[in-house]
Amino acid sequence: xxxxxxxxxxxxxxxxxxxxxxxxxxxxxxxxxxxxxxxxxxxxxxxxxxxxxxxxxxxxxxxxxxxxxxxxxxxxxxxxxxxxxxxxxxxxxxxxxxxxxxxxxxxxxxxxxxxxxxxxxxxxxxxxxxxxxxxxxxxxxxxxxxxxxxxxxxxxxxxxxxxxxxxxxxxxxxxxxxxxxxxxxxxxxxxxxxxxxxxxxxxxxxxxxxxxxxxxxxxxxxxxxxxxxxxxxxxxxxxxxxxxxxxxxxxxxxxxxxxxxxxxxxxxxxxxxxxxxxxxxxxxxxxxxxxxxxxxxxxxxxxxxxxxxxxxxxxxxxxxxxxxxxxxxxxxxxxxxxxxxxxxxxxxxxxxxxxxxxxxxxxxxxxxxxxxxxxxxxxxxxxxxxxxxxxxxxxxxxxxxxxxxxxxxxxxxxxxxxxxxxxxxxxxxxxxxxxxxxxxxxxxxxxxxxxxxxxxx
Numbered sequence: 001x002x003x004x005x006x007x008x009x010x011x012x013x014x015x016x017x018x019x020x021x022x023x024x025x026x027x028x029x030x031x032x033x034x035x036x037x038x039x040x041x042x043x044x045x046x047x048x049x050x051x052x053x054x055x056x057x058x059x060x061x062x063x064x065x066x067x068x069x070x071x072x073x074x075x076x077x078x079x080x081x082x083x084x085x086x087x088x089x090x091x092x093x094x095x096x097x098x099x100x101x102x103x104x105x106x107x108x109x110x111x112x113x114x115x116x117x118x119x120x121x122x123x124x125x126x127x128x129x130x131x132x133x134x135x136x137x138x139x140x141x142x143x144x145x146x147x148x149x150x151x152x153x154x155x156x157x158x159x160x161x162x163x164x165x166x167x168x169x170x171x172x173x174x175x176x177x178x179x180x181x182x183x184x185x186x187x188x189x190x191x192x193x194x195x196x197x198x199x200x201x202x203x204x205x206x207x208x209x210x211x212x213x214x215x216x217x218x219x220x221x222x223x224x225x226x227x228x229x230x231x232x233x234x235x236x237x238x239x240x241x242x243x244x245x246x247x248x249x250x251x252x253x254x255x256x257x258x259x260x261x262x263x264x265x266x267x268x269x270x271x272x273x274x275x276x277x278x279x280x281x282x283x284x285x286x287x288x289x290x291x292x293x294x295x296x297x298x299x300x301x302x303x304x305x306x307x308x309x310x311x312x313x314x315x316x317x318x319x320x321x322x323x324x325x326x327x328x329x330x331x332x333x334x335x336x337x338x339x340x341x342x343x344x345x346x347x348x349x350x351x352x353x354x355x356x357x358x359x360x361x362x363x364x365x366x367x368x369x370x371x372x373x374x375x376x377x378x379x380x381x382x383x384x385x386x387x388x389x390x391x392x393x394x395x396x397x398x399x400x401x402x403x404x405x406x407x408x409x410x411x412x413x414x415x416x417x418x419x420x421x422x423x424x425x426x427x428x429x430x431x432x433x434x435x436x437x438x439x440x441x442x443x444x445x446x447x448x449x450x451x452x453x454x455x456x457x
Contacts, residue, residue, distance in 0.1 A: 030266035033276035036160065038141040039118035039148025040129070043157040046097075046330065053097035055330045056287060059147050059161040062089030062169070062219075063138060084139025085165075087146050089219075089235065092158070094327050099287055101295040103333040104239070105323060108228035109135035111313045112306050113153050118145035133312055138163075143272070153315070154324040160272045160284075166216060168268030173215035175264035177249070179241045181218055181234070182207040189217070189224040198223050210238075228313075229300055236298040243293055297333035299323070368402035375406060378414035386413040 048054050063085045086109070094103045110133045117129045118141025127140040137146040143161045151158055164172070173179070185205050189198040201217035201224060210218050219238060222231045266278065275281055302319035306312035315321075326333065365371075375398070377391040391408035398406035 027262055027266045027278045030263070031276055031278070032270040033273040034142055034270060035121045035144045036272040036274055037148050037151075038121050038144030040116040041148040041151040043151035043155060045157045046328070049097050049330070051098070053099075055097045055327075056095040056284075057156055057158045057160075057327075058093045058095075059143075059150055059158050060089075060091045060093060061087045061138065061143055061146055061161060061163040063163055063165045064088045084136075086135040087138035087143075087163075088135050090134065090146065090150070092150065092154075092156070092327070094156075094330075095288060095291065096332060097330050099290045100292070100337055101332045101334060102288075102291045102297070103327065104236070104296065104298040105327070106232040106235070106298075106300045107134055107150075108232065108300065108303060108313055109133065110228060110311060111301065111303055111315065112308070113149060113315070115140060115145070115149050116152055118148060120145075143270070147272075154327060156324065156327045160275050162272075163270045164268050169216045169219060170212050171264045171268050173211045175261050176211070176242060176245060178209040178211035179215060179238055179245050180207055180209045181237055181241060187221070187224045189221045192223070195223060229303070232300045239298065240296075243296070295332075295334055295336055299333065369404045371403060371405060373398055373403050373406040374409050376409045376412070376414055378416035378419075380413045380415040 046054050064087075088109045089106075090109070091104050091106045094105070096102065112131065113134045115130050115132055115134075115137045118127045118137075119125070120127070120141045121144065122142065125141075127145070130140075134146075134149060137149040141148075143163050147158050147161050150156070183203055183205055187201060187203045189201045191198050199217040199220040199222075201214075201221045215238070219235055221234065222228060225231050225234060262278075271281070275284055301323060302316035303313035304316045306314050325331075373395075375391045375394045377386045379390050380386040391410070395406045395408050
């Protein structure tokens with residue numbers, strides 16, 4: 001139901017700032033707003049990088065609410081009109097701190113997770129913590145409860161949320177003017193014996209441009225693909241195609257098109273209150289539009305079948321944790337730059353044109369065997385003692401990698417949520433009496449071996 005991406009949002013918002021005060025106020029009036037978080041969450045903001053930059057995370061939620069005549073007409077379910085809405089489409093947009101890449105991660109709606117205690121900001125109703133499929137979180141305190149659920153699941157601080165319903169999807173699809181999708185075989189998503197429902201999508205093999213209600217059918221289709229996982233892939237196809245469509249249309253030169261898009265966007269979206277004005281969305285858009293299209297990566301959370309209910313899913317252990325770790329540590333999901341060690345100039349120095357690897361550092365690292373490393377076991381929790389032998393195990397691994405001066409610190413047992421590497425700041429070396437430090441941290445499960453040595457300093 002939700003057809004958004006970082007680049008798309010920017011295109012929809014850009015250009016409205018100069019539309020005039022009255023029109024600006026009109027667009028502001030279109031926007032519905034709500035509390036950023038309405039649930040218990042312990043996620044903390046990511047620390048700025050060396051350049052003072054922080055990542056940006058936006059949760060996108062597609063609601064199946066039938067609370068209006070339009071939504072009932074589009075989605076059916078007249079007998080469920082008064083039911084709490086379900087967040088059937090949920091995607092997190094992660095914009096890297098350097099604004100050079102983005103990742104879009106979907107969670108299938110039937111994934112069972114821990115939902116924290118939430119309070120509905122509109123009604124004041126309290127909902128106790130529970131364990132249920134993630135799409136029910138929307139009806140237990142609104143989008144702010146879904147955001148808190150994601151934060152607890154991922155450990156990622158989420159800056160904003162946006163939601164859209166059936167009618168909003170149709171309005172946006174009409175404003176865009178159609179998006180091309182394709183299938184490798186004929187598709188007809190209709191009710192079958194023992195399988196009720198279906199979006200009504202009927203397509204012949206090949207490419208087709210979908211818009212309006214037809215776009216909604218594409219985005220809602222599940223039976224034709226066979227699973228929620230494949231439905232997410234179809235939704236990602238739509239998003240990628242929409243990005244290309246908007247870029248090809250060059251809407252910035254057509255003020256009428258821009259106004260139509262801005263009108264549709266502000267009328268279709270509900271947003272968290274801290275971005276609840278056109279100006280704030282515009283400022284957000286100026287950040288989002290910097291991401292190159294070929295550096296937007298879309299993926300779905302790795303899952304396994306839920307042993308309690310074969311119709312539900314669970315996050316797939318270490319594979320899922322790897323996704324969350326990459327988001328928390330702002331690691332690019334592609335191999336085109338950023339944390340993966342290549343710059344966008346193919347490794348060339350901008351000033352000289354020489355390979356970076358051929359340019360000697362003014363302050364090269366010492367040989368591995370001369371670097372002192374002190375390893376502290378910080379696996380203790382509030383209720384459990386430290387995992388035995390972790391510091392010694394890490395030290396042995398470091399020694400085999402050439403860091404022969406590594407040693408365990410047995411003076412104290414710490415409790416740290418994330419593994420940290422601390423080392424003297426460059427401008428403080430040799431200064432007696434202190435240990436000013438920087439840190440590089442990432443989560444390492446207590447039972448896993450180390451995957452890399454310490455940062456050199």
